[in-house]
Amino acid sequence: MPPENAAETPSWLTGISAAMSSALAEETPGERPQQPTAEETSAAESLPDAAPSTEAEPASDAVFSMDMPDWLAGFTPSDLNMPPESAARPASPAAPNPEDISPASLPSWVQALRPVEAVIAAAEEDDFEQTVEKEGPLAGFRAVLPVAAGLLKIQRPKTYSNKLDVDNAQQEQVALLENLLAAETRAREIPPRQKNSAERPLRWAIAAILLLVTLIPLALGSRWTPIPSLAGADLNAFASTLASVENGAPALIVVDYQPAFAGEMEPLAQSALRELMKKQARLAFVSTSPTGSLMAERLMAQLDAQNNYPTSVQLGYLPGGAAGIQVFASDPTRVGRGSSWKSATLSGITHLEDFAVALVLTDAPDEGRLWVEQAAPELRGKPLLMVISAQAEPMLRPYFDSHQIQGLMVGLNHGAIFEQQFLSDGPVRQAWDSFNLGLLVMETLIVVGGLWALIAAWLEKRAAEQEGAY
Amino acid sequence: MQIPTELLTGILGFVFTLLVFSYLIGDNPLFRVAVHVFVGLSAGYVAVVIWQQVIINKLIEPLINGGWQERALLLIPLLMSVLLLGKLSPRYQVWGRPVVAYLVGVGAAVAIGGALMGTLLPQAQASLALFDLSAANPRPLTETLPEAVFILLGTLSTLAYFQFSTLNKSGKRPLLFSILGQTFIAITFGVLFAGALTASLSALIDRMAALVQFFDLLLFSL
Numbered sequence: 001m002p003p004e005n006a007a008e009t010p011s012w013l014t015g016i017s018a019a020m021s022s023a024l025a026e027e028t029p030g031e032r033p034q035q036p037t038a039e040e041t042s043a044a045e046s047l048p049d050a051a052p053s054t055e056a057e058p059a060s061d062a063v064f065s066m067d068m069p070d071w072l073a074g075f076t077p078s079d080l081n082m083p084p085e086s087a088a089r090p091a092s093p094a095a096p097n098p099e100d101i102s103p104a105s106l107p108s109w110v111q112a113l114r115p116v117e118a119v120i121a122a123a124e125e126d127d128f129e130q131t132v133e134k135e136g137p138l139a140g141f142r143a144v145l146p147v148a149a150g151l152l153k154i155q156r157p158k159t160y161s162n163k164l165d166v167d168n169a170q171q172e173q174v175a176l177l178e179n180l181l182a183a184e185t186r187a188r189e190i191p192p193r194q195k196n197s198a199e200r201p202l203r204w205a206i207a208a209i210l211l212l213v214t215l216i217p218l219a220l221g222s223r224w225t226p227i228p229s230l231a232g233a234d235l236n237a238f239a240s241t242l243a244s245v246e247n248g249a250p251a252l253i254v255v256d257y258q259p260a261f262a263g264e265m266e267p268l269a270q271s272a273l274r275e276l277m278k279k280q281a282r283l284a285f286v287s288t289s290p291t292g293s294l295m296a297e298r299l300m301a302q303l304d305a306q307n308n309y310p311t312s313v314q315l316g317y318l319p320g321g322a323a324g325i326q327v328f329a330s331d332p333t334r335v336g337r338g339s340s341w342k343s344a345t346l347s348g349i350t351h352l353e354d355f356a357v358a359l360v361l362t363d364a365p366d367e368g369r370l371w372v373e374q375a376a377p378e379l380r381g382k383p384l385l386m387v388i389s390a391q392a393e394p395m396l397r398p399y400f401d402s403h404q405i406q407g408l409m410v411g412l413n414h415g416a417i418f419e420q421q422f423l424s425d426g427p428v429r430q431a432w433d434s435f436n437l438g439l440l441v442m443e444t445l446i447v448v449g450g451l452w453a454l455i456a457a458w459l460e461k462r463a464a465e466q467e468g469a470y
Numbered sequence: 471m472q473i474p475t476e477l478l479t480g481i482l483g484f485v486f487t488l489l490v491f492s493y494l495i496g497d498n499p500l501f502r503v504a505v506h507v508f509v510g511l512s513a514g515y516v517a518v519v520i521w522q523q524v525i526i527n528k529l530i531e532p533l534i535n536g537g538w539q540e541r542a543l544l545l546i547p548l549l550m551s552v553l554l555l556g557k558l559s560p561r562y563q564v565w566g567r568p569v570v571a572y573l574v575g576v577g578a579a580v581a582i583g584g585a586l587m588g589t590l591l592p593q594a595q596a597s598l599a600l601f602d603l604s605a606a607n608p609r610p611l612t613e614t615l616p617e618a619v620f621i622l623l624g625t626l627s628t629l630a631y632f633q634f635s636t637l638n639k640s641g642k643r644p645l646l647f648s649i650l651g652q653t654f655i656a657i658t659f660g661v662l663f664a665g666a667l668t669a670s671l672s673a674l675i676d677r678m679a680a681l682v683q684f685f686d687l688l689l690f691s692l
Contacts, residue, residue, distance in 0.1 A: 263676020373588025402596035
């Protein structure tokens, strides 16, 4: 305070000034505060005048100590267990000592998430020293706010997309492929079937017609329809090949039809085997179906009820499908019991070509095809004949046309023609009328049904057109 | 009183025929009983045949009575059979995989080889032989040539119907040729259906004949 203002000072303030002067006189030179730096000076200049100075704080203590009550006057900072410096500076905004603060221990995953340090370090090296404040109270200072300077340069780490870089054409192709695959696995929706009230009576009527048509000729024992005399090339070849078999020659009989088709296959097989038995052929039965052995025994029981035929042998079931047939064709002696091959029926037979003829009885086109593919080459010119069901003919006839099969007997039609050459009233002849009448009725029903469907569709379309016209 | 075997089998055949025919009124328990009996009998018979004719005759009996060489060779299928039984258990099904792989490989090799050498090449050769103009062809050309052209047309048009290629320049498929192939396929299916129908009619006649014989036997026995 300048002395020229002392006259205007009130009396209560004068006492305080004297006390402050004595207190200042008691301070040692080492305790005096240092002169402010240039920065502090400039900062102080910018502050208002009413701001209290830190230099006056010890004096203030002295001042307040005078007016303290008696009970408080005895206290010193040491009595408060406070360090003298902290007691002297209770609320200093100065930075704490860095040595007293232990560094924070961040988890590794947190450190991995902080790319800031690396970016700041790079930014500090490059730009921190060059940053100069241009406005505000810090204008003209260089590198005052290092953190802000670094943070302004922060950039997010470059991210890489995990999506494939595909163009529109590739995406369209992918979509097309996905649609194709989805369409393959999607079940086709079947429209609900419309129930027709006349369906069940119609079914009963058709069943009754078929039953009657097949039953009446059998019950009456009729012989109304004649048996055709003309045979095709396949049946002629079959008959001539069978006739050319020498007396006592070995014949391989493959019984590969299911019991369900015995009604069709047995009359045909009986006709063919009867001719072979007339020549005392040595018959060896084999089958790739487990039920084939049973059907072979049943067949022989029908032909030789008294079991007087001396030269027939059952080689049994041939497992393995195509592989089993190939094994049998390459070495027939590996099939069946050893005692069978020592019998008189199979004496002298070691290869498939030792058989004079191979006769396959089958109702399935696949079974016949396997015998053609696997066994026919091993016959080495010996005839392969087939007695087949009518349902297998379309698939097996090409093998006759390509001369891989030397003769065919197909269904009851061929059976009747073949049988009448040797028997006047065989089992096929007994069923011939029922067969013909049944075929005629079925063909008629198919034609009538087809016409009815056409007429119904036409009527429905016409009705729809009339509804549209209205 | 002794029942003749023929009469007993005739009664059983008559009863089961009626049970099967009951399907005409729709699916019913009588029809199912007949089907289950047939399936059970077939499975039992097949099991007995395989046990006797395959396992006993081809494996166990040679192992007991065969020579040392035969026994040694039979150890391989025996081991493979045991490993194949591992397929029954989810835990040990790995053991059966090599056996299944062996079976599938052998089966595929035999089937493909047979189809190639026994069907594809001979059928192609036979089709080509129809165009044979030499004197070695026993049939006259006026007979074989229409047949050859017909087969060629049917084969190519059927393949054209099943082709799944891109459209031509006009954006359309060769429609006429495809329709021709479709016609050939339809005729083929018709022939197959006619064959199946004929075989079914033969089976029906056989059943009717069995019923007639049964009633003949029944009347004569009375």
